[in-house]
Amino acid sequence: MNNFEVMLREHNLKATKQRIGILSIMEMRGHINIEELYEKIKKSFPSISLATLYKNMHLMLENKLLTEVGVKNSKTLYEITKEDHAHMHCEKCNEVVDIDFDFENITDNLDNKNGFILKDTQVIFSGICKSCK
Secondary structure, X not given: OOOHHHHHHHOOOOOOHHHHHHHHHHHHHOOEEHHHHHXXXXXXXXXXXXXXXXXHHHHHHHOOOEEEEOOOOOOOEEEEOOOOOEEEEEOOOOOEEEEOOOOHHHHHHHXXXXXXXXXXXXXXXXXXXXXXX
16 A cells, blocks of 8 residues: 555645545556546545546646556556556457566667667557456
């Protein structure tokens, strides 16, 4: 269990009950789209508006507490920012899971051969998961 108040403050954000609730749901779910998150957060905060949720998500994205995960042919997913990793996406059940991935060789190759300064990376592998085979 993360201490969401500390996480929010470390990212220069006020630790409101709604933000703590959002992060709690996101931690349990792992990857979630805004509509699913809205349905879940309304159970704890019935008066929260979709506009307020978007505002909070935008602030947490802007402050790098959250990360967008762009899955092909799917709604944008969001996750709590973690160390570098890749994602596996099942094309049947739409489940997205984190996997370890060594970015070092790729980034070194870009830096050394092309002089490219890499600022952000997202790797998503698509296929069929074990359960859907």
